[in-house]
Amino acid sequence: MTSLLSHLECTLCGLVCDADELQGLCPNDGGVLYARYDLARAAATLDRVEIQTHPPGIWRIPELMPVRDSANIVTLGEGGTPLLKAPRLAGMLGLRELYVKEEGLNPTGSFKARGISAAVSRARELGVTAFTIPTAGNAGSALAAYGARAGLQVDVFLPADTPALFKKELQAYGAGMRTRWTA
Ligand SMILES: [Zn+2]
Known part of the structure; x- marks a missing residue:
């Protein structure tokens, strides 16, 4: 499993923050930081048919979840x-x-x-x-x-x-x- 999480982005000012460090709110304006993913790579590498064989639930497409090592998943x-x-x-x-x-x-x-x-x-x-x-x-x-x-x-x-x-x-x-x- 390889998460395609690329960065965190402030929803107010667009500030980009490191997704592999613990972050709170945006240091500029207190905006919420959204997790952003490399969606171009997801589109190029994920297989729609193969995904349907995964068990249902939020962890169905681990590439589009923020966890790097599946051992850390709390489900x-x-x-x-x-x-x-x-x-x-x-x-x-x-x-x-x-x-x-x-x-x-x-x-x-x-x-x-x-x-x-x-x-x-x-x-x-x-x-x-x-x-x-x-x-x-x-x-x-x-x-x-x-x-x-x-x-x-x-x-x-x-x-x-x-x-x-x-x-x-x-x-x-x-x-x-x-x-x-x-x-
Ligand atoms: Zn901000």
Whole structure:
């Protein structure tokens, strides 16, 4: 597996940053850094038919994921969720066809499992040993689950009125919790 990750790029000012060093936000303007890939090489080397033989999920095309060494992948089977045809809703909206992606089937019950799997995997590869996140629920649950999977420390900041179910889930995953933060 060879990731085609080439660099990180600020979504506001276009600053290019090294993708093989741990980065936060853009040092110029606090913009989010997007992962960029060598898509020309991907187009020239990836085989559409061969890819279909890979197991479903977000790691299906490892060349287009940020992890260099597959040993660092932290996965709970995220992605590969079904597309459900929704003909009645399509009719109400005047559409010929409409599909709904059933992201509730992800391991922690939301699409957050996708991004957190990629983020924890790559961060671990770059030497990160502890994580923290402000969350109203789903992202914190995902981070706690993937942190537990990797054996890494997770601390979560929650609004004071976070539903008890999320707190129980975080507790079950062994995450530290602080609830003084207010949204
Ligand atoms: Zn910037």
